Amino acid sequence: MSTMTAVPLPAVDPAVAVARTRPRNTLAETISQTLSMAWRALKKMRRNPEQFFDVTLQPLLFTAMFAYIFGGAISGNVTSYLPLLIPGIVAQTVLTTCMASGVQLREDMDKGVFDRFKVLPIARIAPLAGPVVADVVRYLIAATLTFATGVIIGYRPGGGVPGVLAAIALSIFIGWSMAWIFTWIGAIARNARSVQGISMLILFPLTFLSNAFVPVSTLPSALATFVKINPVSLLVSATRDLANNGAVTSQVGWTLLAGLVVIAIFAPLSVRAYRRHI
Protein backbone atom coordinates (compact mmCIF):
# COMPACT_ATOMS: atom_id res chain seq x y z
CA MET A 1 0.00 0.00 0.00
CA SER A 2 1.26 3.51 0.64
CA THR A 3 4.68 4.26 2.01
CA MET A 4 3.07 5.62 5.17
CA THR A 5 2.15 2.15 6.36
CA ALA A 6 5.84 1.22 6.56
CA VAL A 7 5.96 2.67 10.08
CA PRO A 8 3.40 0.76 12.17
CA LEU A 9 1.39 2.95 14.51
CA PRO A 10 1.50 2.21 18.22
CA ALA A 11 -1.45 0.25 19.60
CA VAL A 12 -4.50 2.23 20.69
CA ASP A 13 -4.42 2.61 24.47
CA PRO A 14 -7.77 3.57 26.02
CA ALA A 15 -6.21 4.70 29.31
CA VAL A 16 -3.96 7.16 27.47
CA ALA A 17 -6.88 8.34 25.33
CA VAL A 18 -9.03 8.96 28.41
CA ALA A 19 -6.23 10.85 30.12
CA ARG A 20 -5.85 13.02 27.02
CA THR A 21 -9.51 14.09 26.86
CA ARG A 22 -10.42 17.59 27.89
CA PRO A 23 -13.70 18.69 29.44
CA ARG A 24 -14.48 21.45 26.94
CA ASN A 25 -13.24 23.44 23.97
CA THR A 26 -11.07 26.47 24.59
CA LEU A 27 -11.87 29.74 22.82
CA ALA A 28 -8.83 29.24 20.56
CA GLU A 29 -10.10 25.78 19.58
CA THR A 30 -13.59 27.14 18.91
CA ILE A 31 -12.16 29.82 16.62
CA SER A 32 -9.96 27.29 14.82
CA GLN A 33 -12.96 24.97 14.32
CA THR A 34 -15.07 27.86 13.03
CA LEU A 35 -12.36 28.76 10.53
CA SER A 36 -12.15 25.13 9.36
CA MET A 37 -15.91 25.23 8.82
CA ALA A 38 -15.53 28.51 6.94
CA TRP A 39 -12.91 26.84 4.74
CA ARG A 40 -15.43 24.12 3.98
CA ALA A 41 -18.11 26.67 3.10
CA LEU A 42 -15.72 28.54 0.78
CA LYS A 43 -14.78 25.29 -1.00
CA LYS A 44 -18.45 24.56 -1.51
CA MET A 45 -19.06 28.07 -2.86
CA ARG A 46 -16.25 27.68 -5.36
CA ARG A 47 -17.64 24.34 -6.55
CA ASN A 48 -21.20 25.63 -6.84
CA PRO A 49 -20.74 28.96 -8.62
CA GLU A 50 -24.52 29.34 -9.02
CA GLN A 51 -24.47 30.40 -5.36
CA PHE A 52 -23.02 33.68 -6.58
CA PHE A 53 -25.94 34.50 -8.88
CA ASP A 54 -27.87 36.40 -6.24
CA VAL A 55 -24.92 38.49 -5.08
CA THR A 56 -23.82 39.36 -8.62
CA LEU A 57 -27.03 39.69 -10.63
CA GLN A 58 -29.20 41.35 -8.03
CA PRO A 59 -26.93 44.40 -7.49
CA LEU A 60 -26.52 44.91 -11.24
CA LEU A 61 -30.18 44.43 -12.09
CA PHE A 62 -31.84 46.16 -9.16
CA THR A 63 -29.56 49.19 -9.18
CA ALA A 64 -30.13 49.91 -12.85
CA MET A 65 -33.83 49.02 -12.75
CA PHE A 66 -34.75 51.07 -9.69
CA ALA A 67 -32.63 54.02 -10.81
CA TYR A 68 -34.25 54.34 -14.21
CA ILE A 69 -37.82 53.49 -13.14
CA PHE A 70 -38.11 55.55 -9.93
CA GLY A 71 -35.37 58.13 -10.45
CA GLY A 72 -37.50 60.61 -12.39
CA ALA A 73 -40.58 60.19 -10.21
CA ILE A 74 -38.86 60.45 -6.83
CA SER A 75 -35.95 62.81 -7.32
CA GLY A 76 -36.61 64.52 -10.66
CA ASN A 77 -33.84 62.68 -12.47
CA VAL A 78 -31.72 59.52 -12.22
CA THR A 79 -28.48 61.16 -11.05
CA SER A 80 -29.99 62.95 -8.09
CA TYR A 81 -31.84 59.76 -7.04
CA LEU A 82 -28.64 57.69 -6.87
CA PRO A 83 -27.30 59.03 -3.51
CA LEU A 84 -30.65 58.05 -1.99
CA LEU A 85 -30.98 54.74 -3.83
CA ILE A 86 -27.53 53.13 -3.78
CA PRO A 87 -27.25 52.76 0.02
CA GLY A 88 -30.81 51.38 -0.02
CA ILE A 89 -29.92 48.74 -2.59
CA VAL A 90 -26.79 47.84 -0.63
CA ALA A 91 -28.91 47.20 2.47
CA GLN A 92 -31.48 45.23 0.52
CA THR A 93 -28.91 43.06 -1.26
CA VAL A 94 -27.04 42.31 1.94
CA LEU A 95 -30.28 41.24 3.61
CA THR A 96 -31.30 38.94 0.77
CA THR A 97 -27.82 37.43 0.93
CA CYS A 98 -28.39 36.73 4.65
CA MET A 99 -31.58 34.94 3.75
CA ALA A 100 -29.66 32.67 1.38
CA SER A 101 -27.40 31.77 4.31
CA GLY A 102 -30.38 30.46 6.25
CA VAL A 103 -31.71 28.46 3.32
CA GLN A 104 -28.32 26.94 2.64
CA LEU A 105 -27.76 26.05 6.28
CA ARG A 106 -31.07 24.20 6.31
CA GLU A 107 -30.14 22.26 3.16
CA ASP A 108 -26.74 21.51 4.62
CA MET A 109 -28.13 20.34 7.96
CA ASP A 110 -30.27 17.77 6.18
CA LYS A 111 -27.17 16.14 4.72
CA GLY A 112 -25.38 13.25 6.37
CA VAL A 113 -22.21 15.18 7.06
CA PHE A 114 -23.95 17.21 9.77
CA ASP A 115 -24.50 13.99 11.69
CA ARG A 116 -20.77 13.61 11.83
CA PHE A 117 -20.26 17.19 12.98
CA LYS A 118 -22.58 16.45 15.88
CA VAL A 119 -20.53 13.53 17.11
CA LEU A 120 -17.17 15.31 16.80
CA PRO A 121 -15.75 17.01 19.90
CA ILE A 122 -16.22 20.46 18.39
CA ALA A 123 -17.94 23.58 19.67
CA ARG A 124 -21.62 23.44 18.78
CA ILE A 125 -21.43 26.94 17.31
CA ALA A 126 -18.69 26.06 14.81
CA PRO A 127 -20.88 24.42 12.12
CA LEU A 128 -23.21 27.45 12.25
CA ALA A 129 -20.60 30.19 12.51
CA GLY A 130 -18.37 28.74 9.76
CA PRO A 131 -20.78 29.46 6.88
CA VAL A 132 -21.65 32.85 8.37
CA VAL A 133 -17.96 33.78 8.36
CA ALA A 134 -17.51 32.51 4.81
CA ASP A 135 -20.51 34.56 3.69
CA VAL A 136 -18.49 37.73 4.35
CA VAL A 137 -17.16 37.06 0.85
CA ARG A 138 -20.68 37.25 -0.54
CA TYR A 139 -21.53 40.45 1.30
CA LEU A 140 -18.31 41.97 0.03
CA ILE A 141 -19.17 41.07 -3.57
CA ALA A 142 -22.76 42.30 -3.22
CA ALA A 143 -21.88 45.66 -1.61
CA THR A 144 -18.94 46.35 -3.91
CA LEU A 145 -20.88 45.51 -7.08
CA THR A 146 -23.77 47.75 -6.05
CA PHE A 147 -21.49 50.74 -5.53
CA ALA A 148 -19.66 49.96 -8.78
CA THR A 149 -22.91 49.79 -10.76
CA GLY A 150 -23.97 53.07 -9.19
CA VAL A 151 -20.74 54.77 -10.18
CA ILE A 152 -21.10 53.49 -13.73
CA ILE A 153 -24.54 55.04 -14.13
CA GLY A 154 -23.48 58.34 -12.63
CA TYR A 155 -23.31 58.07 -8.82
CA ARG A 156 -20.58 60.27 -7.33
CA PRO A 157 -20.37 59.47 -3.60
CA GLY A 158 -19.48 62.58 -1.61
CA GLY A 159 -17.67 60.55 1.03
CA GLY A 160 -15.05 59.52 -1.51
CA VAL A 161 -13.19 56.23 -1.39
CA PRO A 162 -12.83 56.16 2.43
CA GLY A 163 -16.55 56.84 2.87
CA VAL A 164 -17.54 54.10 0.45
CA LEU A 165 -15.12 51.61 2.01
CA ALA A 166 -16.50 52.41 5.45
CA ALA A 167 -20.04 51.96 4.11
CA ILE A 168 -19.10 48.57 2.62
CA ALA A 169 -17.48 47.50 5.89
CA LEU A 170 -20.59 48.51 7.85
CA SER A 171 -22.85 46.58 5.44
CA ILE A 172 -20.70 43.48 5.80
CA PHE A 173 -20.89 43.73 9.57
CA ILE A 174 -24.67 44.12 9.47
CA GLY A 175 -25.01 41.29 6.97
CA TRP A 176 -22.86 39.17 9.24
CA SER A 177 -24.98 39.95 12.30
CA MET A 178 -28.37 39.70 10.58
CA ALA A 179 -27.32 36.33 9.16
CA TRP A 180 -27.75 34.94 12.67
CA ILE A 181 -31.50 35.63 12.48
CA PHE A 182 -31.74 33.55 9.35
CA THR A 183 -29.38 30.93 10.75
CA TRP A 184 -31.80 30.57 13.62
CA ILE A 185 -34.74 30.26 11.22
CA GLY A 186 -32.68 27.71 9.27
CA ALA A 187 -32.08 25.69 12.42
CA ILE A 188 -35.72 25.61 13.52
CA ALA A 189 -37.52 25.29 10.18
CA ARG A 190 -38.66 21.96 8.80
CA ASN A 191 -37.09 22.30 5.37
CA ALA A 192 -35.31 24.69 3.05
CA ARG A 193 -38.50 25.82 1.34
CA SER A 194 -40.09 26.92 4.59
CA VAL A 195 -36.92 28.85 5.49
CA GLN A 196 -37.31 30.68 2.21
CA GLY A 197 -40.98 31.37 2.90
CA ILE A 198 -40.53 32.64 6.45
CA SER A 199 -37.53 34.71 5.48
CA MET A 200 -39.33 36.44 2.61
CA LEU A 201 -42.17 37.27 4.97
CA ILE A 202 -39.72 39.03 7.28
CA LEU A 203 -37.52 40.54 4.64
CA PHE A 204 -40.02 42.16 2.31
CA PRO A 205 -41.77 44.40 4.83
CA LEU A 206 -38.45 45.28 6.46
CA THR A 207 -36.78 46.43 3.25
CA PHE A 208 -39.75 48.11 1.57
CA LEU A 209 -41.18 49.70 4.73
CA SER A 210 -37.89 51.51 5.24
CA ASN A 211 -36.22 54.60 3.85
CA ALA A 212 -34.27 52.42 1.39
CA PHE A 213 -36.03 53.61 -1.76
CA VAL A 214 -38.08 56.69 -0.85
CA PRO A 215 -37.58 59.73 1.42
CA VAL A 216 -39.48 59.29 4.71
CA SER A 217 -41.06 62.74 4.33
CA THR A 218 -43.26 61.42 1.51
CA LEU A 219 -44.91 58.77 3.69
CA PRO A 220 -48.16 58.97 5.71
CA SER A 221 -47.42 59.57 9.40
CA ALA A 222 -48.27 56.09 10.77
CA LEU A 223 -46.04 54.46 8.20
CA ALA A 224 -43.32 57.03 8.76
CA THR A 225 -43.21 56.08 12.45
CA PHE A 226 -42.62 52.43 11.60
CA VAL A 227 -40.04 53.31 8.97
CA LYS A 228 -38.10 55.40 11.48
CA ILE A 229 -37.77 52.55 14.02
CA ASN A 230 -37.10 49.89 11.35
CA PRO A 231 -33.48 48.68 11.80
CA VAL A 232 -33.08 48.55 8.04
CA SER A 233 -33.64 52.33 7.99
CA LEU A 234 -30.83 52.68 10.52
CA LEU A 235 -28.49 50.77 8.25
CA VAL A 236 -29.57 52.73 5.17
CA SER A 237 -29.15 56.10 6.92
CA ALA A 238 -25.76 55.11 8.31
CA THR A 239 -24.61 53.90 4.89
CA ARG A 240 -25.78 57.19 3.33
CA ASP A 241 -23.93 59.22 5.96
CA LEU A 242 -20.73 57.32 5.33
CA ALA A 243 -20.85 57.06 1.53
CA ASN A 244 -22.41 60.42 0.67
CA ASN A 245 -20.88 62.65 3.35
CA GLY A 246 -17.98 60.65 4.77
CA ALA A 247 -19.51 61.39 8.17
CA VAL A 248 -19.47 58.97 11.11
CA THR A 249 -22.81 59.95 12.61
CA SER A 250 -24.83 58.65 15.54
CA GLN A 251 -26.74 56.54 12.99
CA VAL A 252 -23.54 54.58 12.43
CA GLY A 253 -23.24 53.98 16.18
CA TRP A 254 -26.86 52.86 16.50
CA THR A 255 -26.46 50.52 13.55
CA LEU A 256 -23.40 48.88 15.09
CA LEU A 257 -25.24 48.52 18.37
CA ALA A 258 -28.26 46.98 16.62
CA GLY A 259 -25.93 44.47 14.94
CA LEU A 260 -24.38 43.48 18.25
CA VAL A 261 -27.79 43.09 19.88
CA VAL A 262 -28.93 40.82 17.04
CA ILE A 263 -25.84 38.62 17.44
CA ALA A 264 -26.24 38.51 21.22
CA ILE A 265 -29.82 37.29 20.86
CA PHE A 266 -29.77 35.08 17.80
CA ALA A 267 -26.37 33.35 18.03
CA PRO A 268 -27.29 31.62 21.33
CA LEU A 269 -30.80 30.87 20.02
CA SER A 270 -29.32 29.28 16.91
CA VAL A 271 -26.94 27.09 18.89
CA ARG A 272 -29.79 26.01 21.14
CA ALA A 273 -31.98 25.12 18.17
CA TYR A 274 -29.09 23.24 16.55
CA ARG A 275 -28.48 21.21 19.72
CA ARG A 276 -32.11 20.16 19.73
CA HIS A 277 -32.07 19.24 16.08
CA ILE A 278 -30.75 15.75 16.75
Add this chain to the structure above:
Amino acid sequence: MTTTAAIDAVGLVKSFGQLRAVDGIDLEVRQGEIYGVLGPNGAGKTTMLKMLATLLPIDAGQARVFGVDVATEPHRIRQLVGVTGQYASVDEDLTATENLWLFGKLQGLRSADARAAARRLLGQFGLEDAANKPISQFSGGMRRRLDLAASLITRPPLIFLDEPTTGLDPRTRGQMWDTIRGLVAEGSTVLLTTQYLDEADQLAGRIAVIDRGRKVAEGTPDELKSSVGNATLQLQLAPDTDQELARQIVRRVADAEPVLTPESGRMNVPLDTADRAADILIGFRQAGVSIISVSVAKPTLDEVFLTITGHGADENEGPADDNEPDPAADNEPSARAGAALEVQ
Protein backbone atom coordinates in the same frame (compact mmCIF):
# COMPACT_ATOMS: atom_id res chain seq x y z
CA MET B 1 -6.71 -4.77 39.00
CA THR B 2 -9.50 -5.18 36.53
CA THR B 3 -9.56 -2.91 33.51
CA THR B 4 -12.39 -0.45 33.04
CA ALA B 5 -15.16 -1.65 30.77
CA ALA B 6 -15.26 0.01 27.36
CA ILE B 7 -19.00 0.48 27.84
CA ASP B 8 -20.83 0.06 31.10
CA ALA B 9 -24.50 0.92 30.76
CA VAL B 10 -27.24 0.26 33.30
CA GLY B 11 -30.98 0.57 32.71
CA LEU B 12 -30.84 2.73 29.59
CA VAL B 13 -34.22 4.16 28.63
CA LYS B 14 -35.27 6.32 25.70
CA SER B 15 -38.88 7.23 25.05
CA PHE B 16 -40.42 8.90 22.05
CA GLY B 17 -43.81 10.03 23.24
CA GLN B 18 -45.69 6.93 24.38
CA LEU B 19 -43.18 4.54 22.96
CA ARG B 20 -40.18 3.26 24.90
CA ALA B 21 -37.75 2.69 22.02
CA VAL B 22 -35.08 1.57 24.47
CA ASP B 23 -36.63 0.07 27.55
CA GLY B 24 -34.10 -0.60 30.30
CA ILE B 25 -31.06 -2.09 28.58
CA ASP B 26 -27.93 -3.08 30.52
CA LEU B 27 -24.75 -3.44 28.54
CA GLU B 28 -21.21 -4.31 29.43
CA VAL B 29 -18.63 -4.26 26.66
CA ARG B 30 -15.08 -5.27 27.57
CA GLN B 31 -12.00 -3.58 26.21
CA GLY B 32 -10.70 -4.99 22.95
CA GLU B 33 -13.72 -7.06 21.96
CA ILE B 34 -16.16 -6.86 19.09
CA TYR B 35 -19.59 -6.72 20.66
CA GLY B 36 -22.54 -7.35 18.40
CA VAL B 37 -25.99 -5.88 18.95
CA LEU B 38 -28.38 -7.95 16.98
CA GLY B 39 -32.00 -7.24 16.32
CA PRO B 40 -34.61 -6.60 13.66
CA ASN B 41 -35.47 -3.18 12.29
CA GLY B 42 -37.03 -0.97 14.91
CA ALA B 43 -35.70 -3.02 17.83
CA GLY B 44 -33.95 0.04 19.29
CA LYS B 45 -30.38 -0.74 18.22
CA THR B 46 -29.69 2.59 16.55
CA THR B 47 -31.44 4.54 19.31
CA MET B 48 -29.27 2.85 21.93
CA LEU B 49 -26.14 3.51 19.94
CA LYS B 50 -27.08 7.17 19.50
CA MET B 51 -27.53 7.54 23.24
CA LEU B 52 -24.11 6.03 23.91
CA ALA B 53 -22.56 8.33 21.29
CA THR B 54 -24.11 11.50 22.86
CA LEU B 55 -26.40 12.01 19.85
CA LEU B 56 -29.56 11.46 21.89
CA PRO B 57 -30.14 12.44 25.52
CA ILE B 58 -30.47 9.52 27.94
CA ASP B 59 -33.95 9.56 29.54
CA ALA B 60 -33.09 7.19 32.39
CA GLY B 61 -30.24 4.95 33.41
CA GLN B 62 -26.54 5.56 33.28
CA ALA B 63 -23.79 4.91 30.76
CA ARG B 64 -20.03 5.10 31.09
CA VAL B 65 -17.45 4.81 28.34
CA PHE B 66 -14.01 3.88 29.72
CA GLY B 67 -15.32 5.16 33.04
CA VAL B 68 -16.42 8.57 31.67
CA ASP B 69 -20.08 9.42 32.20
CA VAL B 70 -21.92 9.88 28.90
CA ALA B 71 -24.66 12.19 30.17
CA THR B 72 -22.50 14.61 32.17
CA GLU B 73 -19.34 14.68 30.08
CA PRO B 74 -20.44 14.44 26.44
CA HIS B 75 -17.47 16.43 25.20
CA ARG B 76 -15.03 13.88 26.65
CA ILE B 77 -17.05 11.02 25.17
CA ARG B 78 -16.85 12.61 21.72
CA GLN B 79 -13.07 12.52 22.01
CA LEU B 80 -13.15 8.79 22.75
CA VAL B 81 -15.57 7.40 20.19
CA GLY B 82 -15.76 7.13 16.44
CA VAL B 83 -19.21 6.69 14.93
CA THR B 84 -20.10 5.34 11.52
CA GLY B 85 -23.78 5.39 10.71
CA GLN B 86 -25.89 3.47 8.27
CA TYR B 87 -25.57 6.18 5.67
CA ALA B 88 -22.47 7.96 4.43
CA SER B 89 -21.83 11.06 6.51
CA VAL B 90 -19.16 12.71 4.45
CA ASP B 91 -19.34 15.92 2.47
CA GLU B 92 -20.46 15.35 -1.11
CA ASP B 93 -18.92 18.60 -2.35
CA LEU B 94 -15.44 17.82 -1.08
CA THR B 95 -12.90 15.25 -2.25
CA ALA B 96 -11.96 12.26 -0.11
CA THR B 97 -8.73 13.92 1.00
CA GLU B 98 -10.47 17.20 1.80
CA ASN B 99 -13.07 15.39 3.86
CA LEU B 100 -10.51 13.58 5.97
CA TRP B 101 -8.35 16.70 6.29
CA LEU B 102 -11.35 18.71 7.50
CA PHE B 103 -12.34 16.12 10.11
CA GLY B 104 -8.72 15.97 11.28
CA LYS B 105 -8.47 19.75 11.55
CA LEU B 106 -11.76 19.94 13.42
CA GLN B 107 -10.39 17.49 15.97
CA GLY B 108 -7.36 19.61 16.65
CA LEU B 109 -4.72 18.10 14.35
CA ARG B 110 -2.26 20.47 12.79
CA SER B 111 -2.70 20.92 9.04
CA ALA B 112 0.29 18.74 8.11
CA ASP B 113 -0.71 16.02 10.58
CA ALA B 114 -4.27 16.03 9.27
CA ARG B 115 -2.91 15.62 5.75
CA ALA B 116 -0.67 12.74 6.83
CA ALA B 117 -3.57 11.04 8.64
CA ALA B 118 -5.73 11.43 5.53
CA ARG B 119 -3.03 9.87 3.36
CA ARG B 120 -2.49 6.99 5.79
CA LEU B 121 -6.21 6.18 5.98
CA LEU B 122 -6.78 6.44 2.24
CA GLY B 123 -3.94 3.97 1.80
CA GLN B 124 -5.23 1.65 4.47
CA PHE B 125 -8.71 1.63 2.92
CA GLY B 126 -7.52 1.26 -0.67
CA LEU B 127 -8.80 4.66 -1.72
CA GLU B 128 -5.51 6.31 -2.85
CA ASP B 129 -6.62 6.36 -6.46
CA ALA B 130 -9.79 8.20 -5.56
CA ALA B 131 -8.09 10.61 -3.15
CA ASN B 132 -8.85 13.71 -5.18
CA LYS B 133 -12.13 12.69 -6.76
CA PRO B 134 -15.37 14.24 -5.62
CA ILE B 135 -17.43 11.89 -3.46
CA SER B 136 -20.30 12.02 -5.92
CA GLN B 137 -18.24 9.70 -8.18
CA PHE B 138 -17.73 7.12 -5.42
CA SER B 139 -19.42 3.71 -5.38
CA GLY B 140 -21.46 2.67 -2.36
CA GLY B 141 -18.66 0.52 -0.99
CA MET B 142 -16.08 3.30 -1.43
CA ARG B 143 -18.32 5.76 0.39
CA ARG B 144 -18.79 3.37 3.25
CA ARG B 145 -15.03 2.83 3.53
CA LEU B 146 -14.38 6.58 3.45
CA ASP B 147 -17.05 7.03 6.07
CA LEU B 148 -15.35 4.53 8.34
CA ALA B 149 -11.96 6.13 7.63
CA ALA B 150 -13.41 9.49 8.68
CA SER B 151 -14.31 8.01 12.08
CA LEU B 152 -10.77 6.79 12.65
CA ILE B 153 -8.65 9.91 12.11
CA THR B 154 -7.85 10.38 15.77
CA ARG B 155 -7.75 6.59 16.36
CA PRO B 156 -10.56 6.49 18.93
CA PRO B 157 -10.43 3.59 21.42
CA LEU B 158 -14.15 2.85 20.96
CA ILE B 159 -15.80 2.59 17.58
CA PHE B 160 -19.55 2.42 17.01
CA LEU B 161 -20.59 0.85 13.74
CA ASP B 162 -24.27 1.08 12.93
CA GLU B 163 -25.04 -1.66 10.41
CA PRO B 164 -21.66 -1.29 8.71
CA THR B 165 -22.38 -3.63 5.81
CA THR B 166 -26.06 -3.02 5.09
CA GLY B 167 -26.45 -2.68 1.34
CA LEU B 168 -22.93 -3.81 0.44
CA ASP B 169 -22.19 -6.60 -2.01
CA PRO B 170 -20.68 -9.81 -0.57
CA ARG B 171 -17.10 -9.02 -1.62
CA THR B 172 -17.12 -5.50 -0.15
CA ARG B 173 -18.78 -6.93 2.90
CA GLY B 174 -15.91 -9.35 3.42
CA GLN B 175 -13.42 -6.47 3.07
CA MET B 176 -15.32 -4.49 5.67
CA TRP B 177 -15.23 -7.44 8.04
CA ASP B 178 -11.44 -7.67 7.64
CA THR B 179 -11.13 -3.96 8.33
CA ILE B 180 -13.22 -4.26 11.49
CA ARG B 181 -11.06 -7.15 12.73
CA GLY B 182 -8.02 -5.00 11.99
CA LEU B 183 -9.34 -2.22 14.23
CA VAL B 184 -9.58 -4.58 17.16
CA ALA B 185 -6.11 -5.94 16.43
CA GLU B 186 -4.83 -2.36 16.82
CA GLY B 187 -6.33 -2.16 20.30
CA SER B 188 -9.73 -0.56 19.68
CA THR B 189 -13.04 -1.84 20.95
CA VAL B 190 -15.94 -2.17 18.49
CA LEU B 191 -19.66 -2.09 19.15
CA LEU B 192 -21.54 -3.00 16.04
CA THR B 193 -25.23 -3.28 15.37
CA THR B 194 -26.46 -5.56 12.68
CA GLN B 195 -29.56 -7.28 11.48
CA TYR B 196 -27.47 -9.87 9.67
CA LEU B 197 -27.18 -12.88 11.90
CA ASP B 198 -24.18 -14.27 10.07
CA GLU B 199 -22.37 -10.96 10.49
CA ALA B 200 -22.70 -11.08 14.26
CA ASP B 201 -21.70 -14.73 14.13
CA GLN B 202 -18.61 -14.00 12.02
CA LEU B 203 -17.33 -10.93 13.85
CA ALA B 204 -18.61 -10.63 17.36
CA GLY B 205 -17.06 -12.23 20.41
CA ARG B 206 -20.26 -11.60 22.31
CA ILE B 207 -23.75 -10.73 21.15
CA ALA B 208 -26.74 -9.06 22.71
CA VAL B 209 -30.08 -9.79 21.10
CA ILE B 210 -32.34 -6.74 21.25
CA ASP B 211 -36.06 -6.90 20.62
CA ARG B 212 -38.61 -4.15 21.18
CA GLY B 213 -36.21 -2.06 23.21
CA ARG B 214 -35.17 -4.86 25.57
CA LYS B 215 -32.19 -7.13 25.72
CA VAL B 216 -33.64 -10.62 25.37
CA ALA B 217 -30.43 -12.63 25.30
CA GLU B 218 -26.68 -12.23 25.61
CA GLY B 219 -23.69 -14.47 25.15
CA THR B 220 -21.11 -15.77 22.72
CA PRO B 221 -22.49 -16.91 19.35
CA ASP B 222 -21.95 -20.54 20.45
CA GLU B 223 -23.73 -20.04 23.76
CA LEU B 224 -26.70 -18.53 22.00
CA LYS B 225 -26.81 -21.35 19.51
CA SER B 226 -26.60 -24.07 22.14
CA SER B 227 -29.45 -22.43 24.05
CA VAL B 228 -31.72 -23.70 21.30
CA GLY B 229 -30.21 -27.17 21.18
CA ASN B 230 -26.90 -28.44 19.91
CA ALA B 231 -28.13 -29.48 16.52
CA THR B 232 -31.04 -29.12 14.20
CA LEU B 233 -32.59 -31.89 12.19
CA GLN B 234 -33.73 -30.50 8.86
CA LEU B 235 -36.32 -32.58 7.06
CA GLN B 236 -38.07 -32.22 3.74
CA LEU B 237 -41.34 -34.13 3.95
CA ALA B 238 -42.83 -35.78 0.89
CA PRO B 239 -45.63 -33.67 -0.72
CA ASP B 240 -48.61 -35.81 0.36
CA THR B 241 -47.40 -36.41 3.93
CA ASP B 242 -49.70 -35.89 6.89
CA GLN B 243 -47.75 -33.03 8.45
CA GLU B 244 -49.74 -33.09 11.66
CA LEU B 245 -48.90 -36.75 12.15
CA ALA B 246 -45.21 -36.00 11.57
CA ARG B 247 -45.37 -33.23 14.16
CA GLN B 248 -46.91 -35.56 16.75
CA ILE B 249 -44.26 -38.20 16.14
CA VAL B 250 -41.50 -35.68 16.74
CA ARG B 251 -43.14 -34.53 19.97
CA ARG B 252 -43.55 -38.05 21.23
CA VAL B 253 -40.20 -39.54 20.16
CA ALA B 254 -37.83 -36.65 20.69
CA ASP B 255 -39.77 -34.52 23.16
CA ALA B 256 -39.07 -31.49 20.94
CA GLU B 257 -41.23 -28.88 19.23
CA PRO B 258 -40.63 -28.90 15.46
CA VAL B 259 -40.72 -25.70 13.40
CA LEU B 260 -42.85 -26.49 10.39
CA THR B 261 -43.26 -24.62 7.14
CA PRO B 262 -46.51 -26.17 5.84
CA GLU B 263 -46.30 -24.76 2.29
CA SER B 264 -42.91 -26.28 1.46
CA GLY B 265 -43.17 -29.29 3.77
CA ARG B 266 -39.95 -28.31 5.50
CA MET B 267 -39.51 -29.24 9.13
CA ASN B 268 -36.72 -28.23 11.52
CA VAL B 269 -36.32 -29.97 14.86
CA PRO B 270 -33.99 -28.68 17.58
CA LEU B 271 -32.09 -31.55 19.22
CA ASP B 272 -30.16 -31.89 22.49
CA THR B 273 -27.96 -34.51 20.89
CA ALA B 274 -27.64 -35.65 17.32
CA ASP B 275 -28.63 -39.18 18.43
CA ARG B 276 -32.23 -38.04 18.65
CA ALA B 277 -32.27 -37.71 14.87
CA ALA B 278 -32.17 -41.47 14.53
CA ASP B 279 -35.13 -41.88 16.91
CA ILE B 280 -37.20 -39.47 14.86
CA LEU B 281 -36.32 -41.15 11.56
CA ILE B 282 -37.21 -44.56 12.95
CA GLY B 283 -40.52 -43.16 14.25
CA PHE B 284 -41.29 -41.76 10.78
CA ARG B 285 -40.51 -45.10 9.08
CA GLN B 286 -42.76 -47.02 11.49
CA ALA B 287 -45.65 -44.59 10.89
CA GLY B 288 -45.14 -44.56 7.14
CA VAL B 289 -44.15 -40.86 6.96
CA SER B 290 -41.93 -40.49 3.92
CA ILE B 291 -39.22 -37.89 3.57
CA ILE B 292 -37.37 -36.48 0.56
CA SER B 293 -34.20 -35.23 2.22
CA VAL B 294 -32.64 -35.12 5.65
CA SER B 295 -29.67 -33.35 7.22
CA VAL B 296 -28.36 -32.48 10.67
CA ALA B 297 -26.91 -28.99 11.12
CA LYS B 298 -25.73 -26.74 13.92
CA PRO B 299 -28.48 -24.21 14.55
CA THR B 300 -28.18 -20.83 12.87
CA LEU B 301 -28.68 -17.57 14.68
CA ASP B 302 -31.92 -17.22 12.73
CA GLU B 303 -33.28 -20.10 14.73
CA VAL B 304 -31.85 -18.59 17.89
CA PHE B 305 -33.74 -15.45 17.13
CA LEU B 306 -36.95 -17.29 16.44
CA THR B 307 -36.68 -19.24 19.66
CA ILE B 308 -35.77 -16.29 21.86
CA THR B 309 -38.21 -13.72 20.56
CA GLY B 310 -41.01 -15.91 19.32
CA HIS B 311 -40.85 -14.30 15.89
CA GLY B 312 -38.41 -14.29 13.00
CA ALA B 313 -35.64 -11.79 12.54
CA ASP B 314 -37.34 -10.04 9.65
CA GLU B 315 -40.94 -10.30 10.74
CA ASN B 316 -41.34 -6.89 12.25
CA GLU B 317 -39.90 -4.72 9.54
CA GLY B 318 -41.24 -1.22 9.78
CA PRO B 319 -42.25 1.11 6.99
CA ALA B 320 -39.28 3.38 7.72
CA ASP B 321 -36.67 0.91 6.61
CA ASP B 322 -33.35 0.84 8.44
CA ASN B 323 -31.58 0.10 5.20
CA GLU B 324 -32.59 3.33 3.63
CA PRO B 325 -29.62 5.69 3.45
CA ASP B 326 -31.81 8.57 4.54
CA PRO B 327 -30.89 10.45 7.69
CA ALA B 328 -34.45 11.75 7.94
CA ALA B 329 -35.68 8.23 8.63
CA ASP B 330 -33.69 8.28 11.82
CA ASN B 331 -35.50 11.33 13.01
CA GLU B 332 -38.69 9.33 13.14
CA PRO B 333 -37.86 6.47 15.40
CA SER B 334 -41.45 6.39 16.56
CA ALA B 335 -42.66 5.32 13.14
CA ARG B 336 -40.13 2.54 13.02
CA ALA B 337 -40.52 1.27 16.51
CA GLY B 338 -44.27 1.71 16.28
CA ALA B 339 -44.36 -0.85 13.53
CA ALA B 340 -42.41 -3.22 15.73
CA LEU B 341 -45.11 -3.02 18.36
CA GLU B 342 -47.89 -3.97 16.02
CA VAL B 343 -46.47 -7.43 15.59
CA GLN B 344 -47.49 -8.43 19.10
